Amino acid sequence: MELLWDWIVGPLRYAFMVRGLAAAIVVGIVCAVVGTYVVLRGMAFFGDALAHAMLPGLAIGYLVGGGAREPLFWWGLVTAVLASLGIGRLSQGRRFKEDTAIGIVFAGLFALGIALISTARSYSVDLAHFLFGDVLGVSNADLWRVALFGGGILLTVAAFYKEFLVLSFDPVLAETLRIPAQLFESLLLILIALCVVIALQTVGVALMVALLVTPAATASLLTKRLPVMMAIAALIAALSGMVGLYLSYHYSVASGAAIVLTCTAIFGLVWGAQSLQRAIR
Amino acid sequence: MTLPNKFWSSAYAGQHVAHQPGAPILQVAALDVAYDGHLAVEQLSFILQTGERVAVIGPNGAGKSTLLKAIAGVLTPVRGEISVYGAGPGGHICIAYVPQRSLVDWDFPVTVADVVMMGRTGKLGLLRRPRKCDWDYVQECLELVGMGVLARRQIGELSGGQQQRMFIARALAQEAELMLMDEPLTGLDVPAQESIFQVLETLRARQVTVMLSTHDLNQAAEQFDRVMLLNRRLLGFGPPETVFTRENLLAAYGGQLRLIPVNGTELALSDTCCEGHKH
Numbered sequence: 001m002e003l004l005w006d007w008i009v010g011p012l013r014y015a016f017m018v019r020g021l022a023a024a025i026v027v028g029i030v031c032a033v034v035g036t037y038v039v040l041r042g043m044a045f046f047g048d049a050l051a052h053a054m055l056p057g058l059a060i061g062y063l064v065g066g067g068a069r070e071p072l073f074w075w076g077l078v079t080a081v082l083a084s085l086g087i088g089r090l091s092q093g094r095r096f097k098e099d100t101a102i103g104i105v106f107a108g109l110f111a112l113g114i115a116l117i118s119t120a121r122s123y124s125v126d127l128a129h130f131l132f133g134d135v136l137g138v139s140n141a142d143l144w145r146v147a148l149f150g151g152g153i154l155l156t157v158a159a160f161y162k163e164f165l166v167l168s169f170d171p172v173l174a175e176t177l178r179i180p181a182q183l184f185e186s187l188l189l190i191l192i193a194l195c196v197v198i199a200l201q202t203v204g205v206a207l208m209v210a211l212l213v214t215p216a217a218t219a220s221l222l223t224k225r226l227p228v229m230m231a232i233a234a235l236i237a238a239l240s241g242m243v244g245l246y247l248s249y250h251y252s253v254a255s256g257a258a259i260v261l262t263c264t265a266i267f268g269l270v271w272g273a274q275s276l277q278r279a280i281r
Numbered sequence: 282m283t284l285p286n287k288f289w290s291s292a293y294a295g296q297h298v299a300h301q302p303g304a305p306i307l308q309v310a311a312l313d314v315a316y317d318g319h320l321a322v323e324q325l326s327f328i329l330q331t332g333e334r335v336a337v338i339g340p341n342g343a344g345k346s347t348l349l350k351a352i353a354g355v356l357t358p359v360r361g362e363i364s365v366y367g368a369g370p371g372g373h374i375c376i377a378y379v380p381q382r383s384l385v386d387w388d389f390p391v392t393v394a395d396v397v398m399m400g401r402t403g404k405l406g407l408l409r410r411p412r413k414c415d416w417d418y419v420q421e422c423l424e425l426v427g428m429g430v431l432a433r434r435q436i437g438e439l440s441g442g443q444q445q446r447m448f449i450a451r452a453l454a455q456e457a458e459l460m461l462m463d464e465p466l467t468g469l470d471v472p473a474q475e476s477i478f479q480v481l482e483t484l485r486a487r488q489v490t491v492m493l494s495t496h497d498l499n500q501a502a503e504q505f506d507r508v509m510l511l512n513r514r515l516l517g518f519g520p521p522e523t524v525f526t527r528e529n530l531l532a533a534y535g536g537q538l539r540l541i542p543v544n545g546t547e548l549a550l551s552d553t554c555c556e557g558h559k560h
Contacts, residue, residue, distance in 0.1 A: 163402065168389075169399065172355050176374070177403035178372070224435040226395075
């Protein structure tokens with residue numbers, strides 16, 4: 001018992017650990033709630049593409065700022081919002097299937113980002129941080145930004161809950177009710193972009209999609225009500241953030257990977273238990 | 282049923298236009314609508330009166346869905362004019378479009394009441410949550426279609442007929458005066474179809490105008506005031522006995538239709554195209 005207590009409380013002596021935990025929990029909750037729409041609308045590939053497409057923006061910010069971290073958030077923000085609207089536009093084109101168009105553009109942008117960063121001297125460490133996150137490097141200012149933007153995202157989802165619901169379930173109804181569908185569609189893309197930006201430090205570009213998709217998918221196995229699904233997804237994500245970070249601390253595993261693996265493990269447990277239950281019945 | 286609180290109802294930029302007194306509920310003139318790059322509907326003109334029940338009949342690809350979506354204001358016509366109570370459909374929220382069941386995601390995590398409440402989104406307006414009176418209204422709409430006890434069911438648990446009646450309840454919640462239904466009877470068994478026709482009687486009593494696409498010519502002939510025979514162009518519109526002539530049916534279906542003589546006149550059995558398809 002005492003051992004467990006020590007396992008939990010021990011790391012909290014370090015301020016970086018407390019900040020990391022706070023960031024992982026907030027980011028997890030926000031991404032899970034928005035991720036519910038991503039899962040229901042089948043936008044997982046879009047989320048993944050968006051995260052990757054952000055890299056060139058980060059790279060330019062990184063090169064222009066001479067490695068300074070502070071401005072990177074804003075570079076990431078601008079790139080992600082532009083990329084989300086751009087990809088949204090792209091997917092309405094007729095010449096290619098949606099996923100082909102997204103694939104071409106996001107791989108190209110991702111390569112551009114890597115190429116740009118590789119021109120800098122100390123690139124391998126910084127590139128690793130972009131790709132896989134650096135949640136223990138979260139500063140107080142980072143934390144405030146995450147909390148502020150995360151809160152904004154949740155408020156927006158709450159405020160336009162019924163509009164997003166109609167748009168996701170039945171776009172034709174949205175139009176016959178004369179809801180400005182295009183506007184809300186863009187707003188949702190922007191919300192996903194913001195999630196990607198605040199999750200950058202937690203899990204990095206490469207693992208981002210797991211935060212959006214895995215907790216929400218797990219929740220969708222457990223409930224058939226949207227608000228409940230959002231709550232369960234948020235709970236799973238917050239728990240995964242905490243557990244993952246502790247595992248990372250105690251066993252020296254990369255933090256982003258540990259968080260994502262915890263999410264995946266919870267999904268596996270729920271899925272396995274349900275399959276077993278069905279097999280028994 | 283009373284309309285709760287009109288105050289906020291213009292929250293979506295106040296686009297809901299007033300109904301012109303005396304204007305027909307639907308007037309279509311020289312309408313061309315494109316779908317997937319080619320004209321799916323050409324040179325269509327007709328008028329619908331309030332409270333009518335009209336069946337739209339035609340083979341696959343005849344433009345039935347396209348026409349209904351254009352009237353709903355979801356597709357923009359290439360040429361021609363649609364007016365609902367004297368104004369374009371884009372300004373109305375009194376037009377309901379009931380989708381084909383096969384095009385709906387039945388795993389979506391919502392209950393029957395949630396879906397019916399969606400119909401009230403336009404009336405609620407921006408930033409307002411449904412209140413008790415709105416949920417009561419939803420319950421009344423469900424009871425009108427005989428689904429009061431199913432309000433809390435997940436939509437995936439419904440039978441085909443119940444799914445269809447849920448969407449009609451949603452259209453009622455929307456306070457629709459013109460209901461456009463895309464093949465609501467396709468794939469339903471006879472008792473389920475009966476229950477839909479019962480609901481259509483309720484709608485008639487409430488002066489709701491219904492325009493419904495179907496494959497079943499016999500049903501169209503028996504249950505509807507007027508039928509519209511469509512194959513890109515309007516081939517006939519009027520009482521079934523004047524529209525379903527040998528020439529018209531051959532023009533619409535070509536060889537796809539089996540005609541058998543009954544009592545010296547000709548009666549169509551059914552068209553041979555498969556059911557349940559999107560077109």
